[in-house]
Amino acid sequence: MVELAFSREQVLTWLKEVPDPEIPVLTITDLGIVRGVTVNEEVVVELTPTYSGCPATEVIEQSVIDALHKHGVENVRIKRVLSPPWTTDWISDEGRDKLKEYGIAPPAQSASKRELLHGSRAIACPRCESLDTQVVSEFGSTACKASFKCSDCLEPFEYFKCI
Amino acid sequence: MKIDDARLAYVLRLGDNALILGQRLVEVVAAYPELEEELANANFALDYIGQARMFYTYAAELEGQGRGEDDLAFLRDENEFRNVLLIEQSNGHFGETITKLVLFESFYLLQLEALMSCSDDRVAEIAARAEKEIRYHLRHNVQWLVRLGDGTAESHERVQQSLDTLWQYTGELFAPDEVDNLFEAEFDGPDLHAIRERWQANVAAIIAQATLEKPADAWMASGGKEGRHSEHLGYLIAEMQYLQRTHPGATW
Numbered sequence: 001m002v003e004l005a006f007s008r009e010q011v012l013t014w015l016k017e018v019p020d021p022e023i024p025v026l027t028i029t030d031l032g033i034v035r036g037v038t039v040n041e042e043v044v045v046e047l048t049p050t051y052s053g054c055p056a057t058e059v060i061e062q063s064v065i066d067a068l069h070k071h072g073v074e075n076v077r078i079k080r081v082l083s084p085p086w087t088t089d090w091i092s093d094e095g096r097d098k099l100k101e102y103g104i105a106p107p108a109q110s111a112s113k114r115e116l117l118h119g120s121r122a123i124a125c126p127r128c129e130s131l132d133t134q135v136v137s138e139f140g141s142t143a144c145k146a147s148f149k150c151s152d153c154l155e156p157f158e159y160f161k162c163i
Numbered sequence: 164m165k166i167d168d169a170r171l172a173y174v175l176r177l178g179d180n181a182l183i184l185g186q187r188l189v190e191v192v193a194a195y196p197e198l199e200e201e202l203a204n205a206n207f208a209l210d211y212i213g214q215a216r217m218f219y220t221y222a223a224e225l226e227g228q229g230r231g232e233d234d235l236a237f238l239r240d241e242n243e244f245r246n247v248l249l250i251e252q253s254n255g256h257f258g259e260t261i262t263k264l265v266l267f268e269s270f271y272l273l274q275l276e277a278l279m280s281c282s283d284d285r286v287a288e289i290a291a292r293a294e295k296e297i298r299y300h301l302r303h304n305v306q307w308l309v310r311l312g313d314g315t316a317e318s319h320e321r322v323q324q325s326l327d328t329l330w331q332y333t334g335e336l337f338a339p340d341e342v343d344n345l346f347e348a349e350f351d352g353p354d355l356h357a358i359r360e361r362w363q364a365n366v367a368a369i370i371a372q373a374t375l376e377k378p379a380d381a382w383m384a385s386g387g388k389e390g391r392h393s394e395h396l397g398y399l400i401a402e403m404q405y406l407q408r409t410h411p412g413a414t415w
Contacts (some may be wrong), residue, residue, distance in 0.1 A: 052292055053213025082217070082288035085295065137199035138303055139206045147199070163295050 006073065008039045015045065018067045021059045022142045025102040028060060035081050042075035043068060048086045051143040088162050093125025099160055101124045105148065107162040123159050125150035169345035171225045172245065174286060176342070178218030179246035182236055183396070184267065184269060185211030186403050191254055203303055210296040217289045232410050237407035242395050249332035250388040252397040258318060259325040261307045266329055269303040269366050270336045270358070276351035305369055312373025319374065334383025
């Protein structure tokens with residue numbers, strides 16, 4: 001048995017420092033894309049993509065490798081897992097709070113099919129909390145966001161779309 | 164046909180549909196008149212290309228010949244692509260692209276739903292990921308088709324023409340061949356007859372809501388699944404593969 005210089009808990013703590021490249025206020029653990037960590041002769045980190053075409057996927061994988069290398073973990077392997085598929089429900093409560101503070105409305109919870117098809121739930125403005133908001137575009141600057149406008153404070157804001 | 168060959172062919176078709184449609188949408192990136200639609204279109208393209216990557220990565224593993232996703236995308240010739248004819252058609256005007264997306268995604272969503280419970284775990288996982296994305300696309304595209312159909316006299320006429328033109332490419336979606344049949348039988352894959360019935364009902368409802376007229380089922384074009392394509396695909400492939408063909412092995 002090889003004596004390991006770090007524990008699984010230690011590795012998890014280090015992963016909590018890796019930011020999402022597109023929304024740097026969130027870490028990859030806030031986002032809920034770390035699906036598993038196995039510490040043996042090599043450290044295997046299981047990650048799941050948010051969207052199929054998310055261009056951040058490769059950047060995130062490299063950031064995880066870099067972050068662990070920095071802490072002296074030499075042997076790192078990334079395993080991509082697809083199941084169960086990521087939904088916005090995987091974002092942690094802490095992550096939701098951070099999003100709101102950053103000016104992005106967090107996703108409405110429970111990404112059910114019904115919601116996606118008939119989604120008309122009022123989205124609160126992250127600045128003034130008003131529910132009097134309107135969709136400007138169901139798509140936004142990244143694959144995961146939609147664009148909204150607050151009719152009360154008139155500020156445009158982004159909404160982390162519910163999927 | 165061996166079962167393994169049928170599975171590989173089936174997964175490649177899924178990848179080809181996603182890649183060719185994704186590349187088709189890429190052609191109009193940075194060319195849309197409205198910023199909101201520009202974002203929507205680029206997002207659609209991104210989702211499709213992402214899905215293609217997942218299907219190709221799996222296809223390359225099944226093939227076991229040392230090829231990877233890039234080889235499958237950039238180093239195959241036109242007649243090796245097995246995408247359906249509908250999605251390789253040129254973009255046309257905005258309403259035509261929307262009409263094409265509604266027709267295809269209404270099918271693709273049902274196909275993905277069925278694939279989510281197939282016995283090939285990897286395909287089921289990819290389908291579960293992709294299904295959420297396509298559902299979101301379709302909601303947006305149906306809204307547009309309804310607005311255009313039920314819009315001005317001109318928008319109505321133009322999307323009706325698009326619907327009439329594109330209808331002949333919808334038959335191929337539901338015409339099962341050996342690959343479809345084997346995948347259905349061996350991997351609990353989609354039943355295309357059942358999907359066709361649901362598609363007909365869903366699309367008829369959308370067309371009615373858009374105050375358009377459903378074209379009659381007449382002669383249907385086919386051949387895409389066997390690699391016999393319309394003239395539109397060659398140009399798309401030429402542009403898509405230009406860099407890899409000119410500078411073999413170039414990396415980003």
